[in-house]
Amino acid sequence: MEKNVKQIVEQVIKDVEVKNPGQSEFHQTIEEVLTSLIPVLEKNPAYVDAKILDRLVEPERQIMFRVPWVDDKGEIQVNRGFRVQFNSAIGPYKGGLRFHPSVNLSIIKFLGFEQIFKNSLTGLPIGGGKGGSDFDPKGKSDNEIMKFCQSFMTELYRHIGPNVDVPAGDIGVGGREIGYLYGQYKRIRNANDQGVLTGKGLTYGGSLARTQATGFGIIYFVEEMLKEAGKTINGQTVVISGAGNVAIYAVKKAQELGAKVVAMCDSSGYIFDEDGIDLPLVQQIKEIERKRIKEYAVRKPSAKYFEGNKGIWTVKADVVIPCATQNEIDLNDAKIIVENGTFAVGEGANMPCTNEAEQYFLEKGILLAPSKAANAGGVATSALEMTQNSMRLSWSFEEVDEKLHGIMVNIFKNTRDAAKEYGFEGNYLVGANIAGFIKVADAMMAQGIV
Structure with missing residues (x-):
């Protein structure tokens, strides 16, 4: 057999x-x-x-469409839009929208497939999907972004709904973009279906703690993994790649739990601060001023800036948490990380390590928190936002954070137990895949050939 x-x-x-x-x-x-x-x-x-x-492995539905819009110069621009509705066996499709020049069908399908298992692991009734566009918000005015979002939603609205498909944000899609998308949806549908999008602003159905959820959730999972090994993140030196929403709040929670985060990066380069990252300064530069990370070293002379973000993996750390993008750690990076004495890797981005890098970490006995499990906090809190929208309620930050923490602890336990049951004790990568798969497979079996 x-x-x-x-x-x-x-x-x-x-x-x-x-x-x-x-x-x-x-x-x-x-x-x-x-x-x-x-x-x-x-x-x-x-x-x-x-x-x-x-x-x-075959999506239930793949949607590709043209997104025409007019820029501030009056010139017509044309982008390509995607929505892949992968699997709805356990609930409506749920997954983010990514606006980035690298977006293509392959990336959307990889993200959508991962989302099936991630959403299953949360224990919440949500299926897997993903979408986005090759549109680049960087350098665009608010007016241009609004026009693009309105054009994008003019097609997307036909395929989504609170009980059908509920998109959220991802790279390039934050509160501003979600607001423009929801405004156009509401205008076209003549309906206040707040549950159709998550990651909304607090004034129109958003959830407290949603912004922090993915970053917080990663650290909650990593901390559980370390506890299982008789360790804790308190007192550890940590490197976290990225400088967006996920990375920023992973840094925040890691620092709250006593870790010393010494490096971050964006697409242009990385910063090293041996005194520990000054997070409010990073937030000022990245979230408010929308400038490059190198500005950090200008304002804090004791810190160092290096061109190119690959070098961040040469920084010695006890724990490494890649939060930037897919395949940012390859086999060579993995070897450097292991040589530097790292004992734990938490995958904050979606598939941030190549398959070869993951296998190398496992062979060397490195604790590996797989992205399907470790970064499920964002979608879990999105599902909690859907619940609040359905109930017409708004929970406090503390209530949402407490539920998030409980979900991440349960994800870890289910991942750990599945790995142990099938003879892979300590291999959380396999455990996450198995635990996520069984729930979806059983639902598909129960529903017949559909």
Whole structure:
């Protein structure tokens, strides 16, 4: 049975590669997830008979559309929009919108596939989806961003709804963009369906703690992982890549728990501050002034700035938390990180480590918090926002944060227990895949061939 299951999995992976040529990011996540599920399929042959994998790797719906808009110079611009509705077995599609020049179908499908398992792990009734555009908000005026968002929503509104598909923000989509998107949705639909988008402003149905949720959740998960190993983040030196929403609030929570964060980066370069990152200064530069991270070293001469963000992995740290983007840590980076004495890696971004880097960490006994589990705090709190919208209530920051912390602790426990049950104790990467998969697979089995 073992050989047959392995061959079946390999065939599904090959079929995905043939049907989706050139989609390297999508191929990467399919291989990483499916190979880890072999023990589950061996133990539960009904999943094989029902062709769960074949059905799981094919999105229920893929939507691509033109997004025309007029810039401040009066020139017509055209971008491409995406929404991939991957799996709704356990609830409405849920996943962010990413606005970035790198966005293509492969990246959206990789993110959407990951979202299936991430959302399943939260224990909340939400399915997996993802969307976005190759539009770049950087350097655009508020007026240009508004026009783009309105054009984008003029098509997207047809495919979403509080009980169908609930998008949120991601890279390039923050409170400003969500506001413009929701305003256009409301205008077209003539309906105040607050639950159709999450990450909204507090004045029109948003949730307290949503902004902090992904960053906080990562640290909550990492802390549980460290506790399991008899350690704590208190007193540890930490490197956190990125300088956006996720990274900023991961730094905040890590510092609150007693860690010393010494490095951050953006797409241009990284800063090193041996005294510990001055987070209010970073927030002033990145969130208010929207400037590059190098400005930090100008205002704090004791800090150092280095061009190019790859060098951040040469900074010695006990704990490394990549929060920037996919595949930011490759095998060479992983070797440097291990040589520097790092004992734990928390994946804050979606798939921030290549498959080779992840395997190297595991081989070397590094504690690895996989992104599906570790960065699920954002979508978990988005689901809590949906709940508040449905109930027409607004919970306090403390209430939401307490629920978030409880969800992240449960995600860790379920991940740990699944890994142990299938003979991979301490391998949270495999544990997250298995725990997320079983819930979705069982739901698909119960609902027949759909």
